[in-house]
Amino acid sequence: MVDLERRIELTAKRQARLDDxxxxxxxxxxxxxxxxxxxxxxxxxxxxxxxxxxxxGLRRRCHRVGFPRARRRRQSI
Known part of the structure; x- marks a missing residue:
């Protein structure tokens, strides 16, 4: 288990990186x-x-990866 002080330190580093x-x-x-x-x-x-x-959005971009479109099967009558 990661100790609390280490988690706080890592969180602060991530936040500082995002503010860079x-x-x-x-x-x-x-x-x-x-x-x-x-x-x-x-x-x-x-x-x-x-x-x-x-x-x-100047430094961060978020993209949606959509579901693949289902191919329609030909139905024979």
Whole structure:
């Protein structure tokens, strides 16, 4: 088990990295993750909006990876 002080230290380092103006990242979110409801709609929407409100997408990009389209089978009559 990771001790509490180490977890706090790692959290502070991650936050400092996100505040670094030269740091950029790109995230890919599966559409299934976006459709899986784990909380109230308002909370989930706020969590998705938060990264965009911080820097208006200048350093962080988030993309949705959609479900593959089902191919229609030809039905013989």
């Amino acid at each position: 103006p030269t740091f950029r990242y790109e995230a890919l979110l599966c559409e299934a993750v976006l459709r899986n409801r784990v909380g109230e709609p308002g909370v989930m929407g706020a969590q998705l909006e938060r990264p965009h409100s911080v820097d208006r």
